Amino acid sequence: MKKFLLFVMAVIISFIPGIIGMFFTPTGASDLWYNALNKPILMPDGWVFALAWTVLYFILGIALYLIIVDKTKLSKVKPYSLFATQMVFNALWTYLFFGLNLTGIALIVLLVLIGITIWMMQSFNKISKPAYYLVWPYIIWLIFALYLNGAVVFLN
Numbered sequence: 001m002k003k004f005l006l007f008v009m010a011v012i013i014s015f016i017p018g019i020i021g022m023f024f025t026p027t028g029a030s031d032l033w034y035n036a037l038n039k040p041i042l043m044p045d046g047w048v049f050a051l052a053w054t055v056l057y058f059i060l061g062i063a064l065y066l067i068i069v070d071k072t073k074l075s076k077v078k079p080y081s082l083f084a085t086q087m088v089f090n091a092l093w094t095y096l097f098f099g100l101n102l103t104g105i106a107l108i109v110l111l112v113l114i115g116i117t118i119w120m121m122q123s124f125n126k127i128s129k130p131a132y133y134l135v136w137p138y139i140i141w142l143i144f145a146l147y148l149n150g151a152v153v154f155l156n
Contacts, residue, residue, distance in 0.1 A: 006068055011061030017087050018057050021094035033101055040151030042144075056138050063124060063134040072127050079127060082120035089113040097149065103156070107149045114142050 026034035026046075044052075060083075067079050089109055097106035117139055125132035 003069060007061075007065045010065035010068055011058060014061035014064055014087075015057045017090035017094070018053055020091040021053075021098075024094050024097075024099035026098060031098075034098065037152055038155035040148060040155065043148060043151075052141060056141055059134050060138060063128075063131040066128040066131040066134070067124060070128050070131075074127060076127065079120065079123040082116060082123055086113060086116045086120055089116060103149060103153050107146070107153055110142065110146050110149055114139070114146065117142060 064083055067076060067083075089112055093106050093109045093113060096102045096109055117135065121132055121135040121139065124135060
């Protein structure tokens with residue numbers, strides 16, 4: 001039962017940036033600024049973002065859980081700190097891009113987020129190979145988001 005509760009806690013924690021982001025994410029036709037942007041050709045529909053982020057946050061929750069329950073003698077302070085830091089930058093990106101419409105600054109934050117996430121992934125690798133591999137889809141999505149954000153900056 002304890003491991004199940006730890007799993008639920010890890011998944012809930014991993015969804016915090018998404019919950020925060022919901023306050024700033026555009027809601028279809030009601031967000032005039034977002035709808036007026038010139039968007040890159042590979043910009044997915046809104047439902048794709050919702051699905052992708054749901055899956056990614058869940059996978060990150062599993063990765064965090066694997067770090068929590070691993071019996072390593074190594075310190076977990078660095079992996080936990082990096083996980084928390086990437087969560088802050090994830091939520092900050094959404095606020096800057098959608099909340100404040102600062103697409104250029106959001107692009108810089110996204111670059112930092114990718115760096116922190118790679119660092120987090122490397123720290124996970126020392127504790128749990130499966131946790132390390134579970135971060136890869138997130139990295140790939142962040143790189144795709146970098147293309148999208150960069151294209152929005154360039155096109156607008």
